[in-house]
Amino acid sequence: MALTAKSHSIAAYDIPERVASYDADMDLMHPNRHKMLQIVLELLPFSPDASFTALDLGVGTGFFSYVILKRFANSRVIALDGAASMIEMAQGRLGPMADRVDFRTGDFRNLSELLRGERGDLVYSAYALHHLTAPEKISVVSEIVKFLNPGGWFLNADLIIGHDAQIESRIQEIRVQGIVGRARANRNNGESNSNDERFASAASTRAFIDNLQSREHDQPLTLNEDLRILTDAGLKNASAFWLEYREAVTGGFKPL
Numbered sequence: 634m635a636l637t638a639k640s641h642s643i644a645a646y647d648i649p650e651r652v653a654s655y656d657a658d659m660d661l662m663h664p665n666r667h668k669m670l671q672i673v674l675e676l677l678p679f680s681p682d683a684s685f686t687a688l689d690l691g692v693g694t695g696f697f698s699y700v701i702l703k704r705f706a707n708s709r710v711i712a713l714d715g716a717a718s719m720i721e722m723a724q725g726r727l728g729p730m731a732d733r734v735d736f737r738t739g740d741f742r743n744l745s746e747l748l749r750g751e752r753g754d755l756v757y758s759a760y761a762l763h764h765l766t767a768p769e770k771i772s773v774v775s776e777i778v779k780f781l782n783p784g785g786w787f788l789n790a791d792l793i794i795g796h797d798a799q800i801e802s803r804i805q806e807i808r809v810q811g812i813v814g815r816a817r818a819n820r821n822n823g824e825s826n827s828n829d830e831r832f833a834s835a836a837s838t839r840a841f842i843d844n845l846q847s848r849e850h851d852q853p854l855t856l857n858e859d860l861r862i863l864t865d866a867g868l869k870n871a872s873a874f875w876l877e878y879r880e881a882v883t884g885g886f887k888p889l
């Protein structure tokens with residue numbers, strides 16, 4: 634069934650001011666995304682000159698796709714996002730490599746229509762699939778498994794939630810302390826965002842992220858729930874490859 638209403642998680646990103654500060658904010662709030670990208674690159678068993686088609690679900694500003702296109706000079710990426718403003722930023726970042734990128738604006742809950750029966754060898758997604766409900770995630774991952782050729786990989790770098798409320802609460806305290814500390818260090822170094830009041834204290838940081846999560850309709854699942862979804866959707870070797878507190882790289886490959 635085609636979905637017509639723009640999802641809240643797309644609308645929250647389709648705001649030019651949000652997009653302009655997006656990468657700087659990601660470095661403050663999710664510095665692990667660099668590590669997660671490194672894990673994805675290490676896991677992929679493809680040679681640097683392999684020729685393949687990849688699919689980026691929620692390309693955002695192109696942070697992951699930039700590195701995939703650089704590492705694999707013969708790769709082609711279908712870069713999908715619901716937010717046109719994000720796609721514009723990705724087009725800027727990917728610059729001269731954009732001739733190997735097929736940008737598509739659309740809701741990945743409509744993946745089968747957006748992919749038009751195409752096949753590929755790699756699907757990756759970063760900080761995007763936690764916007765889906767569990768049934769939506771199963772349906773999207775089933776489409777991913779259909780898209781993959783045998784031997785193809787799916788890797789998801791995303792948010793998870795603790796399965797115990799007290800542990801989740803402690804992880805949230807660590808999260809806020811980390812953001813406040815990095816913002817203070819930026820201020821001390823005179824870096825951009827140095828007058829950023831959002832992260833001046835633990836209370837202001839908590840208020841900012843609570844508001845953001847509610848606008849974006851974040852709905853992360855536990856690691857076990859995510860792995861179960863991948864398995865139920867047909868990725869029988871689903872595994873967790875890296876994890877720190879509330880961020881994980883999960884995925885697997887479609888057997889030959």
Ligand SMILES: C[S@@+](CC[C@H](N)C(=O)[O-])C[C@H]1O[C@@H](n2cnc3c(N)ncnc32)[C@H](O)[C@@H]1O
Pocket residue numbers: 640642643646647659666690691692693694695696697713714715716719739740741742758759760761764
């Ligand atoms: C937190 S950003 C992550 C962007 C990028 N992958 C990164 O690592 O920086 C999430 C992205 O997913 C997109 N998105 C969220 N829900 C979506 C949906 N249902 N369909 C298509 N894109 C969606 C948003 O527009 C946004 O660009």
